[in-house]
Amino acid sequence: MKGWMYILLYSDDSYYTGSTNNLQRRILQHQKGEGANHTCKRLPLKLIYYEEYEQVYFAFYREKQIQGWSRKKKEALINGVPELLPKLAIAYRDVRNNLD
Template identity: 60%
Template structure:
């Protein structure tokens, strides 16, 4: 089973990743053997997880969620799925006339 997961870091930021072994990966993050980002922000805590049958599907979802704003990630974590469409905003500033 593959997973896309979101960690809450000690500084309040979120880290999004994917793995085939969630328990092992969480241990790596908290032991300082994970990503450089989490190494400087320990301890980390698992706040959200999705399961996939294939790692490439989990990886694609990871990349999708990494592109989201903090507000949209928080809505996902909190289960406010109805809020996700309105939080899907363009990252460009609209032209003013």
């Protein structure tokens, strides 16, 4: 069964990363405020990025990967500049290490 990983932009400028086996239905659920608590408090929303996979578990894996990313790294993906991802990952790791 196909799957999608998607990123939504909410009215408060926050991102939501999710995965589903039916992208259209899931976006409609988000627009109705159903599902995640993050959703109903931040409407309206806009679908700004998605990836399609042959199996939904690949989309779920990708969702979990991206949920751990910094905002700048997510924006590099959304804006189509994947060459920035390694540099941003190192910068994010350095910042986190300095907080410990």
